[in-house]
Amino acid sequence: MIFLIEYNRNEGSIVTFRKFVDSQRREAEDARLEIELELNRQGVEHEVVLLEAASEEALHRTHQRYFADLTEILKSAINS
């Protein structure tokens, strides 16, 4: 699956989260560019990234920073 994430670093939170199946790669890439262009017009500095993972769960595991706060990251490590 392909995941499109628009992430506000200062807030540490996700602004946009969209999922695409593998065959929609081109749509996902176009959607990412559209968001980047729009943010550029508005002068907003958000991170926009396309990630590909076996599942949403796998994505959460390898890119926890987008989904969890500092305390949650620490707690997940203690409980693992």
Next chain:
Amino acid sequence: MKNPLSKTQIDLLGDRLRIGSHTEEDLRLLDDYRLSFGEAYETVVQKIRVHGESPTGRQPKSRLSIVEKLKRQKTRLSKMQDIAGCRVVVADIVQQDEFITTLKMLFPEATVIDRRDKPSHGYRAVHVIVQISGKPIEIQVRTALQHLWAELSEKSSDVIDPTIKYGGGSDEWKSRLASISKSVAANEEFEKKYSYAVAAHEVFERTVAELPEHQESNPNAQELRGELEISRRRIEGLRAEKLRLWNVNANLLNKMISWLDDLKRQKQ
């Protein structure tokens, strides 16, 4: 298909992005450049998947991350090694070593950057750079503990101070992250020693178990059983030390949670 950008065009684009004088057309050019890594990325990820690992791929680096790196390192855009790549998180350092060996077999020309012994501002991991048709693809291989540290550092950089992951931030942050990084390194170094010791013990145990019964009274067999008992006690000792090191690590993590809670309370 569009004509590929020349190296000079790519670097000039990088210069405009670095100083913030880019146009919307430049962002489209950057997108074309990022997309030109697609085929190389697919080749690498497919090979890793066939091998049984399930990486999370970052097809192209975000514009924000590219611009930040251009500003931070004065790197030329055409020389950037991590435009596209993927990440594999494995359970422990033994599996990490095994997977690196596999990657070296899959991609014999790859460059391996091992940041475990010489961490970059506390960051420990192994990065493998594979060149496919002149396009570099970065494979990040982290253990679960190395990954925890990296997530912690990156999230701190997001919400506290963007310089933290490059060694900046307040002394308190630096000190806490450095302590956790060192503790993770100590746990992993010991994990390796422990795994090898357990593997050797298991072989020894099987060998002694296979001794014929009629050799029960054989002095050599009795001696071997005595040595096996010593080996068993040694493993128990190593297991206790492993647990102690993990508790040191968990204690550091718990202290950081309490400290963060205090900071939140002070802000309210």
